[in-house]
Amino acid sequence: xxxxxxxxxxxxxxxxxxxxxxxxxxxxxxxxxxxxxxxxxxxxxxxxxxxxxxxxxxxxxxxxxxxxxxxxxxxxxxxxxxxxxxxxxxxxxxxxxxxxxxxxxxxxxxxxxxxxxxxxxxxxxxxxxxxxxxxxxxxxxxxxxxxxxxxxxxxxxxxxxxxxxxxxxxxxxxxxxxxxxxxxxxxxxxxxxxxxxxxxxxxxxxxxxxxxxxxxxxxxxxxxxxxxxxxxxxxxxxxxxxxxxxxxxxxxxxxxxxxxxxxxxxxxxxxxxxxxxxxxxxxxxxxxxxxxxxxxxxxxxxxxxxxxxxxxxxxxxxxxxxxxx
Amino acid sequence: xxxxxxxxxxxxxxxxxxxxxxxxxxxxxxxxxxxxxxxxxxxxxxxxxxxxxxxxxxxxxxxxxxxxxxxxxxxxxxxxxxxxxxxxxxxxxxxxxxxxxxxxxxxxxxxxxxxxxxxxxxxxxxxxxxxxxxxxxxxxxxxxxxxxxxxxxxxxxxxxxxxxxxxxxxxxxxxxxxxxxxxxxxxxxxxxxxxxxxxxxxxxxxxxxxxxxxxxxxxxxxxxxxxxxxxxxxxxxxxxxxxxxxxxxxxxxxxxxxxxxxxxxxxxxxxxxxxxxxxxxxxxx
Amino acid sequence: xxxxxxxxxxxxxxxxxxxxxxxxxxxxxxxxxxxxxxxxxxxxxxxxxxxxxxxxxxxxxxxxxxxxxxxxxxxxxxxxxxxxxxxxxxxxxxxxxxxxxxxxxxxxxxxxxxxxxxxxxxxxxxxxxxxxxxxxxxxxxxxxxxxxxxxxxxxxxxxxxxxxxxxxxxxxxxxxxxxxxxxxxxxxxxxxxxxxxxxxxxxxxxxxxxxxxxxxxxxxxxxxxxxxxxxxxxxxxxxxxx
Numbered sequence: 001x002x003x004x005x006x007x008x009x010x011x012x013x014x015x016x017x018x019x020x021x022x023x024x025x026x027x028x029x030x031x032x033x034x035x036x037x038x039x040x041x042x043x044x045x046x047x048x049x050x051x052x053x054x055x056x057x058x059x060x061x062x063x064x065x066x067x068x069x070x071x072x073x074x075x076x077x078x079x080x081x082x083x084x085x086x087x088x089x090x091x092x093x094x095x096x097x098x099x100x101x102x103x104x105x106x107x108x109x110x111x112x113x114x115x116x117x118x119x120x121x122x123x124x125x126x127x128x129x130x131x132x133x134x135x136x137x138x139x140x141x142x143x144x145x146x147x148x149x150x151x152x153x154x155x156x157x158x159x160x161x162x163x164x165x166x167x168x169x170x171x172x173x174x175x176x177x178x179x180x181x182x183x184x185x186x187x188x189x190x191x192x193x194x195x196x197x198x199x200x201x202x203x204x205x206x207x208x209x210x211x212x213x214x215x216x217x218x219x220x221x222x223x224x225x226x227x228x229x230x231x232x233x234x235x236x237x238x239x240x241x242x243x244x245x246x247x248x249x250x251x252x253x254x255x256x257x258x259x260x261x262x263x264x265x266x267x268x269x270x271x272x273x274x275x276x277x278x279x280x281x282x283x284x285x286x287x288x289x290x291x292x293x294x295x296x297x298x299x300x301x302x303x304x305x306x307x308x309x310x311x312x313x314x315x316x317x318x319x320x321x322x323x324x325x
Numbered sequence: 326x327x328x329x330x331x332x333x334x335x336x337x338x339x340x341x342x343x344x345x346x347x348x349x350x351x352x353x354x355x356x357x358x359x360x361x362x363x364x365x366x367x368x369x370x371x372x373x374x375x376x377x378x379x380x381x382x383x384x385x386x387x388x389x390x391x392x393x394x395x396x397x398x399x400x401x402x403x404x405x406x407x408x409x410x411x412x413x414x415x416x417x418x419x420x421x422x423x424x425x426x427x428x429x430x431x432x433x434x435x436x437x438x439x440x441x442x443x444x445x446x447x448x449x450x451x452x453x454x455x456x457x458x459x460x461x462x463x464x465x466x467x468x469x470x471x472x473x474x475x476x477x478x479x480x481x482x483x484x485x486x487x488x489x490x491x492x493x494x495x496x497x498x499x500x501x502x503x504x505x506x507x508x509x510x511x512x513x514x515x516x517x518x519x520x521x522x523x524x525x526x527x528x529x530x531x532x533x534x535x536x537x538x539x540x541x542x543x544x545x546x547x548x549x550x551x552x553x554x555x556x557x558x559x560x561x562x563x564x565x566x567x568x569x570x571x572x573x574x575x576x577x578x579x580x581x582x583x584x585x586x587x588x589x590x591x592x593x594x595x596x597x598x599x600x601x602x603x604x605x606x607x608x609x610x
Numbered sequence: 611x612x613x614x615x616x617x618x619x620x621x622x623x624x625x626x627x628x629x630x631x632x633x634x635x636x637x638x639x640x641x642x643x644x645x646x647x648x649x650x651x652x653x654x655x656x657x658x659x660x661x662x663x664x665x666x667x668x669x670x671x672x673x674x675x676x677x678x679x680x681x682x683x684x685x686x687x688x689x690x691x692x693x694x695x696x697x698x699x700x701x702x703x704x705x706x707x708x709x710x711x712x713x714x715x716x717x718x719x720x721x722x723x724x725x726x727x728x729x730x731x732x733x734x735x736x737x738x739x740x741x742x743x744x745x746x747x748x749x750x751x752x753x754x755x756x757x758x759x760x761x762x763x764x765x766x767x768x769x770x771x772x773x774x775x776x777x778x779x780x781x782x783x784x785x786x787x788x789x790x791x792x793x794x795x796x797x798x799x800x801x802x803x804x805x806x807x808x809x810x811x812x813x814x815x816x817x818x819x820x821x822x823x824x825x826x827x828x829x830x831x832x833x834x835x836x837x838x839x840x841x842x843x844x845x846x847x848x849x850x851x852x
Binding site: 051055057059103104105109110111112114115116118119120122123126127129130241245248249252256286287289290292293294295296297298299300301304 | 357358359361407410411414415416417418419420421422424425426427428429430431432433435436543546547550551554585586588589592593595596599600
């Protein structure tokens with residue numbers, strides 16, 4: 001009970017902080033960092049449904065992100081529709097792809113799912129780079145200046161910030177509901193032991209598939225949000241491996257399979273990334289990924305539960321020390 | 326005649342694929358573990374060759390052995406410092422450990438060696454020879470032949486020697502192996518050494534004939550996945566056949582469809598395999 | 611007849627782990643399954659629970675043919691099982707572990723929680739404890755509770771009482787009795803003869819993948835084929851019932 005109370009207090013504080021952030025920090029740079037943070041949190045939370053809760057470690061989630069990112073600009077370039085109209089297409093494509101991948105791989109061991117996701121994402125990335133319809137290696141461009149409000153091209157960061165925040169809230173609410181439903185229990189059981197779960201009547205394959213489809217849908221929305229804001233997509237920024245890496249590391253650092261883990265991970269990594277990019281300029285992105293690789297290895301070696309496992313052990317110790325002093 | 330040249334070239338490259346993929350399949354067979362950094366090991370082998378040639382000089386034999394030794398040491402070191410600890414942990418830790426390692430190695434290589442393509446200075450293997458009416462670079466021929474021999478040697482090591490049967494004993498039943506006086510930890514460290522060593526020497530061999538950049542690691546990891554999936558997880562001999570087939574498919578599709586499509590065809594093959602014989606993919610031979 | 615397993619076999623390559631085993635269980639029985647290590651009891655259990663598909667034979671449970679059905683279908687049909695090596699959900703609490711089972715017949719959270727609480731109380735576990743922190747006896751008990759939460763008509767207990775202290779053993783025997791009295795049919799694999807003698811009226815002896823003897827426990831332990839199988843002398847083919 002105490003723990004739920006603490007969690008609720010933290011959640012309320014976080015919500016208030018996120019709502020007020022762009023009001024307090026009016027500088028466009030800080031607002032942009034805020035938007036980047038929200039996008040990272042959305043993507044990682046979406047990954048978290050299948051990678052964290054269900055324990056099916058996808059390392060190719062960029063395939064869903066990329067579909068969501070290409071769809072809006074594709075409907076704009078082909079038919080002149082407002083980009084936002086492409087979002088449902090992105091979701092539909094992502095869910096279809098999830099089913100195509102999940103059907104064979106979910107019969108196999110977890111390692112195999114990871115290999116397959118990596119290979120499929122890479123396959124799509126290369127393919128997108130050769131396909132003229134989606135701009136091949138150059139990619140697609142959105143409306144440079146909005147024709148009307150529904151093109152969602154805002155000069156200020158503020159509208160993006162609150163749209164992204166709304167999606168994040170929806171995603172976290174969905175996850176929180178899942179946590180306390182049969183579906184959430186089944187996901188955790190499958191992660192712990194698929195064999196035992198099935199013996200208790202859990203239709204594991206179907207449950208994993210649903211988790212992947214849901215995760216894919218939200219990841220695709222994250223891709224759409226990204227492209228609505230930047231107005232530009234190419235194979236690497238849509239389907240590239242680093243897009244997947246970002247999702248995995250943000251969730252794993254904060255705590256995979258926990259509601260707020262991805263948020264905590266993004267809270268640490270996005271400022272870190274911004275700092276290395278600002279300080280080291282062009283070589284900064286390379287440095288960021290060296291740092292990412294190192295962090296991932298350290299998490300795996302010492303704290304597979306991420307910070308969510310570390311806090312409860314660290315805090316009482318600090319508490320005791322403070323009282324002893 | 327061009328067709329024959331393409332086919333021979335594909336098979337020679339395929340032999341190198343077979344060599345480094347057999348390292349991946351060895352680890353899978355021993356401990357049901359996929360090394361996502363395996364392609365980066367190949368990439369490191371290439372740079373070790375470059376460094377040895379630039380700093381110390383010496384011919385292909387020297388830098389190939391140096392690359393094998395360096396990567397063997399790296400494999401053993403990684404096993405004892407990292408893999409040993411995550412192998413009993415959750416799946417997430419297992420996958421993240423080598424996935425993070427791949428990033429670390431890849432982007433460190435970018436930082437140290439830059440993103441530019443490099444190739445070795447001309448070695449004793451420079452030039453081309455004419456065999457049965459087709460022209461082949463000597464380096465390709467020697468590298469491919471050496472890779473073929475080494476893969477077969479690895480297969481013999483695993484199936485015909487005492488060390489090999491100890492490795493297999495650990496793979497079959499850890500507890501039983503321990504009762505026989507085998508130390509599973511040592512055997513698994515050895516397996517990681519052999520696996521990384523095979524990748525390293527494959528990289529050095531490839532460096533004699535092809536230019537490369539730090540980003541090749543990811544491609545090689547994926548190629549190793551396809552080869553292992555096709556050849557059967559845990560089978561070195563299977564990797565040999567599958568490596569040759571994948572090399573051949575790549576060469577043929579690059580020639581007839583265009584270079585950009587060669588990876589699409591190979592990864593596509595992986596997806597098709599996934600659908601057609603997923604049960605065969607898990608089997609150990 | 612609740613369960614009719616006829617001529618079940620399971621081959622792994624050339625090795626026949628189960629070689630034409632028969633098991634018929636009446637509603638309300640407790641049947642013991644004994645036999646030396648490696649006799650194929652666990653593989654046979656895996657067949658009955660749907661975890662491995664038999665390579666031959668037929669498994670009919672409550673008039674449904676479950677021979678090739680997946681484990682979740684076995685659970686839905688009313689077969690619950692425990693494992694020789696417990697596979698509890700380590701990071702989840704005892705209550706959450708049991709709730710996973712309870713959800714099978716109670717899809718709503720509150721119903722499942724109420725049902726799981728009743729079972730946790732009955733099995734004498736502590737609801738808020740993490741499975742990870744339980745010892746082996748606790749885990750085995752949790753496995754029973756978890757399977758029980760699926761409201762099975764038939765429980766397959768795979769050495770759930772092994773490795774317990776005498777006190778724990780008697781508690782566990784009492785628990786199995788209670789489960790039986792609630793109307794659950796039980797098949798129990800056990801090495802401890804005390805358990806078999808006190809709990810069962812009928813015992814089947816497994817050796818080399820099939821049933822070599824069956825009957826009341828007192829008679830079976832005197833059976834020559836059974837003694838031979840246990841003493842590990844060269845096995846003479848002596849199929850048939852004792």
